[in-house]
């Protein structure tokens with residue numbers, strides 16, 4: 001399965017590179033991403049947008065490519081795993097070229113050596129007609145292949161950078177840039193995977209719990225200490241949530257001051273205990289800040305939380321809605337508390 005996928009994506013990548021050459025685009029990773037999507041043919045909005053540009057004979061420069069990428073790749077729900085497959089394909093195609101060049105170099109070198117030995121073995125006798133020319137051509141071939149190998153080796157760094165860049169783009173699509181937690185997209189992907197697993201593997205052992213958490217009166221912090229300090233508070237809370245999330249769980253920031261914890265295969269009583277621990281850990285935080293009059297202070301925050309667990313036959317959306325209702329109850333009940341809604 002993985003093998004077939006990699007062959008398919010290699011083919012798509014080759015088509016993408018041909019398209020990039022034909023339209024004279026730069027070899028920037030973002031161009032790879034949009035032309036790869038174009039060649040794959042499944043992202044119709046992107047295809048139509050690019051076709052519109054081409055039909056008007058407009059050049060797809062880096063700025064246009066960035067805009068198309070943002071709108072139709074990052075913002076379209078495109079599977080970020082696609083970027084991983086593309087990056088693997090780049091390496092695989094270049095690896096194949098390097099292997100072929102190395103084999104051709106070895107064979108030519110071996111052929112050249114046999115010819116030289118044969119030439120040496122003539123010991124001053126009359127050389128065979130054309131032999132010297134064949135030896136010279138073989139040497140030229142060998143040196144051309146060595147040159148190619150050198151250039152491939154030189155570009156290895158660039159390939160590494162390209163891979164890093166693609167990985168960075170892929171990570172960016174799944175990461176909340178302020179706190180470093182997973183973002184909403186990453187959360188939705190994991191949730192979908194958890195719901196599918198629970199449906200296929202028998203609910204009770206695999207049902208995930210969902211904990212939704214929202215900072216209390218966060219606007220006041222922004223209003224009193226400024227947005228920068230508000231950001232520091234968000235980062236401190238994110239770090240506390242991450243530190244308390246079990247290895248198989250996922251902590252994500254899905255909105256301004258809204259976080260979720262997805263807890264696969266966890267029973268509700270254990271999840272409730274964890275929620276209370278996290279609520280306590282956040283309440284213990286002290287974020288240093290300057291008061292409006294220039295003094296020093298330490299900001300304290302609290303979290304309201306809603307906790308629930310997946311019921312048989314439910315969708316991820318239904319799970320989120322129930323967690324949200326539980327969170328709302330925590331807010332309206334006075335904040336700084338966990339409300340559990342079993343089903």
Ligand SMILES: Nc1nc2c(ncn2[C@@H]2O[C@H](COP(=O)(O)OP(=O)(O)OP(=O)(O)O)[C@@H](O)[C@H]2O)c(=O)[nH]1
Pocket residue numbers: 178214215216217218219220222226227228229230231234255256257331335
């Ligand atoms: N510093 C900072 N503030 C943000 C960010 N995203 C959203 N906010 C702020 O979060 C605040 C949310 O305010 P509200 O929705 O009124 O909620 P609240 O003040 O926490 O009140 P309750 O939720 O009812 O307890 C607003 O002031 C937003 O500007 C961010 O990335 N950084």
